[in-house]
Amino acid sequence: MFPKLDPILHSELRLAVMSILAGVEDADFTYIKKQTGATSGNLSVQIDKLSAAGYITVEKGFKGKMPRTTCRMTPAGREAFSTYVTALQEYLSAGK
Amino acid sequence: MTASESLALIAETMNNSRRAILSHNAKHFVLWGALLTVLSLLIYFLWHGTGSANWNLLWFAMPVIGYCLAALIDRKKEVQPKNEISRLLGLSWAVFGLFSVTLSAIAVFAVPMNITLIIVIMLGLAETISGVILKNWPIAISGIIMGIGGAVAAVLLKSEAQLLLFTLGGLLLVITGIIVKLQYR
Numbered sequence: 001m002f003p004k005l006d007p008i009l010h011s012e013l014r015l016a017v018m019s020i021l022a023g024v025e026d027a028d029f030t031y032i033k034k035q036t037g038a039t040s041g042n043l044s045v046q047i048d049k050l051s052a053a054g055y056i057t058v059e060k061g062f063k064g065k066m067p068r069t070t071c072r073m074t075p076a077g078r079e080a081f082s083t084y085v086t087a088l089q090e091y092l093s094a095g096k
Numbered sequence: 097m098t099a100s101e102s103l104a105l106i107a108e109t110m111n112n113s114r115r116a117i118l119s120h121n122a123k124h125f126v127l128w129g130a131l132l133t134v135l136s137l138l139i140y141f142l143w144h145g146t147g148s149a150n151w152n153l154l155w156f157a158m159p160v161i162g163y164c165l166a167a168l169i170d171r172k173k174e175v176q177p178k179n180e181i182s183r184l185l186g187l188s189w190a191v192f193g194l195f196s197v198t199l200s201a202i203a204v205f206a207v208p209m210n211i212t213l214i215i216v217i218m219l220g221l222a223e224t225i226s227g228v229i230l231k232n233w234p235i236a237i238s239g240i241i242m243g244i245g246g247a248v249a250a251v252l253l254k255s256e257a258q259l260l261l262f263t264l265g266g267l268l269l270v271i272t273g274i275i276v277k278l279q280y281r
Contacts, residue, residue: 015106025178028175031116085106091099
């Protein structure tokens with residue numbers, strides 16, 4: 001029996017956002033946007049979904065006079081991401 | 097997405113992000129290296145020309161100029177995140193800076209010592225640690241050569257000629273920055 005893949009993470013853009021946040025302390029919205037190549041609107045929606053799931057925290061502030069949105073992965077997000085990757089590896093190893 | 101596509105996406109995104117962060121770090125190596133090279137040459141020629149060692153006080157301007165220029169580099173709309181490697185690199189060089197400035201102040205104002213010897217050894221150590229963190233052996237080995245060779249040279253060379261060791265150290269940092277940039281572009 002294969003483990004069920006987390007539907008929150010099983011989306012291309014949300015998975016890319018989580019992959020970026022898994023390797024850093026936190027990341028700026030503009031950095032994530034540049035790395036993923038997503039539009040601001042779509043990225044905002046996906047970030048909201050990850051935040052609502054408790055996988056990331058979103059902090060709004062300022063850098064000088066510029067508004068700044070900082071995203072950070074939560075321990076629950078790290079756990080979900082790790083479980084998701086393990087599940088993917090199990091799918092792949094079963095297919096060999 | 098299939099399982100293999102998902103894993104490929106994760107690997108590619110993480111790798112691209114890591115490259116972007118380390119490529120940005122390269123700018124700081126080049127900045128501090130160029131500053132060290134220019135300042136050491138400036139002090140060398142001023143000392144050589146006037147015969148006064150007091151020009152060495154200009155070293156205390158280096159952290160101020162360096163941090164102002166670093167802030168200019170980082171003053172972009174997009175804030176670069178930190179990963180474990182960039183954090184360790186930053187900490188290593190911050191510790192080097194703290195020890196260098198503090199010991200230089202003690203050497204100038206309280207207890208005279210061969211400060212070139214001490215700083216060259218620490219420069220070599222910080223460079224070697226950077227090479228190990230980056231898993232880049234040419235950087236690590238050049239750090240070892242800089243630290244050990246520089247220590248011997250700092251004892252053998254006298255007065256303003258010692259400053260040329262910092263010129264070499266500065267050039268080494270610039271080269272390190274270029275190597276990191278090429279490695280992670």
